[in-house]
Every structure is written in structure tokens, then in C-alpha cells.
Amino acid sequence: MEYLDFELPIKELEDQLDKCLVIGQESDVDVTDTCKQINKKLIDTKKKIYKNLTAWQRVQLSRHPSRPYTMDHINALCGDSFLELFGDRNFKDDKAMVGGLGKIGGQSFMIVGQQKGYNTKTRQYRNFGMANPEGYRKALRLMKMAEKFGIPVITLIDTPGAYPGLEAEERGQGEAIARNIFEMVRLKVPIITIIVGEGASGGALGIGVGDRVYMLENTWYSVISPESCSSILWKSWEYKEIAAEALKLTSSDMKKQKLIDDIIPEPLGGAHYDREATFKTVEHYIMKGYNELKDLSTADLIAQRMDKYCKMGEYKE
Secondary structure (H helix, E strand, C coil), X not given: CCCCHHHHHHHHHHHHHHHHHHHHHHCCCXXXXXXXXXXXXXXXHHXXXXXXXXXXXXXXXXXXXXXXXXXXXXHHHHHHHCEECCCCCCCCCCCCEEEEXXXXXXXXXXXXXXXXXXXXXXXXXXXXXXXXXXXXXXXXXXXXXXXXXXXXXXXXXXXXXXXXXXXXXXXXXXXXXXXXXXXXXXXXCCEEEXXXXXXXXXXXXXXXXXXXXXXXXXXXXXXXXXXXXXXXXXXXXXXXXXXXXXXXXXXXXXXXXXXXXXXXXXXXXCHHHCHHHHHHHHHHHHHXXXXXXXXXXXXXXXXXXXXXXXHCXXXXX
16 A cells, blocks of 8 residues: 555554554464554544545545556446447547446446556556547547437546647647537437546546536546646646645535535545445446436436536626
8 A cells, every 4th residue: 555645644553553463463462452542543543634635635645546547447337348449530549548338237338538557657558547639539439429329428537637749739639628528518318427536627628528427535626737737826836735725626625616416425545445335336326327317308418418517607796
């Protein structure tokens, strides 16, 4: 287990507990009471730390290297039923954007999402979860295919942003994202969107228009990352923590501003502490959202989606 800087008190207590258990196993000394005391202190420390996280600490948790990525969710939710589909039928297959058909609870879904890598080699292969225009065009191709066959869509967002390289701009990065938003607003099947990690800028919005938008508890969703915001305003990354607070990018901030529909709770310590529990909770919210949408007529579905997004940004003094 890798620990973030604010998790070091937890690491110390876990190390103490491990040593205590080893002493008990290797000697005749009864350490039961001592272990219980350390374990109680460990639980209390975890609750105190994770119930009072700052915005920047939640950003750090969303990037934790042990956190489940999009393909982890897909494999856990769909099992062997997932059939990955490739290519945008125009340029090439973008490895940062994955998608395909899979069954959850006996219901078929078209699932699309950004995939990061697990190590240096796979991160380069996946371009760190930053999709090129062909990635967004692949996503749209799959969503239009789902519309054709009446299959609901799930999008899983986890990206530091769309790829900002010159070649991406030359191939129409902005147009590809704008086209996806335009088409998703009027897609004739239910769309369930879940932010499972980072939700940055247009890179997230390119697959982020949904009838139901959920955020895992320790994720963030914003027009810009805290580091980039700090770099623009203060010409330095040193103010990223202040920027994170000011951006109001946490799941609770998003819910308060009515930009998402609900928050998916995570196990104490984050999704990586208990992956199976996280996957079950995500599945519950997916089916909950689908059951709320499945009986709506196409006209009502699109009208409600448009109304939802038209209301965003309304402000009264």
C-alpha cells in the first residue's frame, strides 16, 4: 500500500499493529489488549483524517496509484461479458479511450471511458488517460451504435484532460469534444455518467453529458486542474491547495451546486481500500439510475436532459 503525505499517521499505527502481532506470534507474551488498543486508535485516526479531507487531499486520493481505473470497474461490473470495440473509422484507435458492450445485472450497456496506465509502460501506452480527437470520435461512434440498437450508455470519466498536443489540435480536438456534447444532449437512449477519478476540463465533458451524473466520493470535477489554475493565476504550482479550495471541485461542492445528481460513497480511506465494496456500490447506482430512466419515452428523456443542462448556471441574488 502506498501512503499519501496526510496518511502517514495511519501508516505509523499500521506498522505498530503489525509489529505487535508479530511479537504475539513469536513469543508467549499476550498482546491481545495492546493490539486492540492500537487497532481502536487506528480506526479513530482514519475516521478523523478521512472525514475532514481538504479539497486538495481529495484530488490526491483521486490520483492514488492503487485506485481502481476504468477497466477495473468494467471488468468487475461486466466480467466476461465485456466485448471491447476499437477505432473511430477515420484515423486510428485511441488507447486512452476504451469502450464496448457489456452486461450489468443482466442488462446490456454500451460502456465508454478513459483509461490510465498502471506503470510507466502502460501509462505511455494509454497516453496517461488523455484522449486525442479520435478517442472522442470513437466514443461517439459507439454511442451512436448504442442508440441504433436501443442500448443504454454508461460513461466512466477519469482524465487529467484531453491531450493538448499540436497533432491533436491539427486533427480537431475542440471540434471533436464539441460534437460529442452536441450529440450526447440529444442521444435517444439513457446515459449514466460516473466520475471515477479525475474529471478535468473538456476532456471530461467530451463524454460527460448524462441523464444521471454521479461522482465517487473522493473524485473531482472542474474546468481546470488545481496545478494549472495555480500556474495561471500565480505563475507557480505552489498555490495548488488554495486553487483546489477556490475551484469548488469536490463531489460535495458539485452536489451543492446541482451540477451532479448524487455522490457515490467510498469505503473509509478511499476506493482502493476495498475495491469489491466500491464496485458493488457503483453497480447499485448504475442500476438505480437505469431503473429511473428506462420507462421514459424518447421525447421525455431528451426533454429532461436538455432541461437539466439549461438550468445549470442559473444564479439569483
